[in-house]
Amino acid sequence: MNLIGCLDTPSKGEYWLNGKNVSEMDDDELARIRNQEVGFVFQTFNLLARATALHNVELPLIYGGIGSTQRHEMAKQALASVDLADRVTHRPNELSGGQRQRVAIARALVNHPSILLADEPTGALDTHTSREIMDLFERLHSEGNTIIVVTHEHDIAARAHRILSIRDGLIEKDEKIK
Numbered sequence: 001m002n003l004i005g006c007l008d009t010p011s012k013g014e015y016w017l018n019g020k021n022v023s024e025m026d027d028d029e030l031a032r033i034r035n036q037e038v039g040f041v042f043q044t045f046n047l048l049a050r051a052t053a054l055h056n057v058e059l060p061l062i063y064g065g066i067g068s069t070q071r072h073e074m075a076k077q078a079l080a081s082v083d084l085a086d087r088v089t090h091r092p093n094e095l096s097g098g099q100r101q102r103v104a105i106a107r108a109l110v111n112h113p114s115i116l117l118a119d120e121p122t123g124a125l126d127t128h129t130s131r132e133i134m135d136l137f138e139r140l141h142s143e144g145n146t147i148i149v150v151t152h153e154h155d156i157a158a159r160a161h162r163i164l165s166i167r168d169g170l171i172e173k174d175e176k177i178k
Contacts, residue, residue, distance in 0.1 A: 001117055001119060001148070001150055003015060004038075004115065004117060004148065005034065005038050005040060005115075005117050006022050006025075006030045006033050006034045006037075006038060007034070009022075009023055009025075009030075010023050017033065017037055017114065017115075018037060018114055020033065035060055035063055035064050035111065036064070036111060036113070037113050037114045037115065038113050038114070038115050038116075038117060039107075039108030039109055039110075039111065039113040039115070039116040039117065040108055040117050040119070041101070041104050041105050041108045041116065041117065041118040041119070041121045042104065042119050042120075042121075043119060043120035043121065043122075043123040043124050044124060045092070045100045045101060045103070045104045045124075046104065047092045047100060047103060047104060047107075048092075049091065049092055049093065050091065051091065051092075052088060052089050052090060052091055053079060053084060053087050053088050053089070053090050053091075053092075053095070053103045053106075054072065054075050054076065054079065054088040054089065055075075056092070056103055056104075056107055057075040057078050057079055057103060057106045057107045057110050058071050058072070058074075058075045058110070059107060060107060060110055060111050061074055061075065061110060061111065064111060074110055075088075075106070075110055076088060078106040078107070078109050078110040079103070079106045081106065081109065081140075082102040082103075082105050082106045082109075082136060083102065083136075084099060084102050084103060084106065087099060087103075096129070097124060097125050097126070097129060098125060098129035098132055098133065101121060101122075101124075101125060101129075101133055102133070102136065105118075105121075105133075105136065105140075109140070109145070114146060115146050115147075115148060116140070116145055116146065116147045116148070117148050117150075118137070118147060118148065118149045118150065119150050120150060120151055120152070121133055121137075121149060121151075122134065122151070122153065122156050123151075123153075130153075130156065134156060134159045137149065137159075138159065141161070158177070160177060161176070161177055162174070162175065162176050162177060163175045163177060
């Protein structure tokens, strides 16, 4: 996941993302690629506690140099896309776990990345909320988003279109599901 997300560089070989050889990029170029091409969703949400949902979603846009008016509009659209248009002024402690994860997903999607990487996105959620998040991922996938979910939960993996099972750093099994 760190290689796909351009957090690590390969020790050998090449990694191409949308026609760009990221394996040869310097740190500044990698940061730019991460901001433009990769959306990250984490198990622990990684939201700023004192910031509203809107401001949390705006963060990648701030780093990308997007102006305030456009940034607000893009963040509102991203929150609406995860059914949180009515929660833009709420802070994380005013949101349920599922709502926090949807804010994190909106933040990951706001730049319209090529890849959405979700690291155990349901690990901190109850079963019902996990299903809701997976329903959201399925909807986002049907709209053309590429989503990679890393999970140890078999019921979550079963919702995927393709499952790669990895053991000791090697692909053990590659199954196309849907």
